[in-house]
Amino acid sequence: MRSFMFVALLAVACSGEVRAQDAAAGEKVFGVCKTCHQIGENAKNGVGPVLNGLIGRKSGSVPGYSYSAANKDSGITWDEPTFREYIKDPKAKIPGTKMIYAGLKDEQKTNDLLAYLKQFDADGKKK
Numbered sequence: 419m420r421s422f423m424f425v426a427l428l429a430v431a432c433s434g435e436v437r438a439q440d441a442a443a444g445e446k447v448f449g450v451c452k453t454c455h456q457i458g459e460n461a462k463n464g465v466g467p468v469l470n471g472l473i474g475r476k477s478g479s480v481p482g483y484s485y486s487a488a489n490k491d492s493g494i495t496w497d498e499p500t501f502r503e504y505i506k507d508p509k510a511k512i513p514g515t516k517m518i519y520a521g522l523k524d525e526q527k528t529n530d531l532l533a534y535l536k537q538f539d540a541d542g543k544k545k
Contacts, residue, residue, distance in 0.1 A: 444534025447527045454517075457535065459542040466517065471540030472496050473532075477512075488514030501535075502528055 448457070454466035461468040467483035474497070478490035492512050494500055504511040505528060507521040522528055537544045 439533050440530045441533040441537055443527075444530035444532065447522070447531040448534055451531075457538050457542065461542050468542075469535060470538045470542040472535050472538075473498065473501070475540070486512075486514055486516045488512050489516070498532060501532065505531070 451466075451469070454464055455469050456462055456464060457469045461470055463480065463483040467480040467485070474495065477492045477494035477496060478485040489512055494504075494512070500511075505522045508515050508517045508519055522531065539545055
């Protein structure tokens, strides 16, 4: 019985790790972001900047997008922890940002969104 419980717990734990990397679920989460942002090879700036190659990119640096001074002067280089903090409450992370979004509080949806975004390099091609 103990070995069965161990296997069951291990299966649950492993399924959580797989879930953390669910880019397909992240694409669904990105549906909300599409109102303002584009991603992919043909992406263009809109209400918000293109999100291609976001992780590793300096905040306020997409050519042709008119950022707020707060965003340009934030000194942020996007990495996973910074993005997680920002997407949870954009106005708290960068006071004065133009981004009008209440925030994504669900950690699993944030995991999924990050998995989706990280697929795209700076040119919008899937890695």
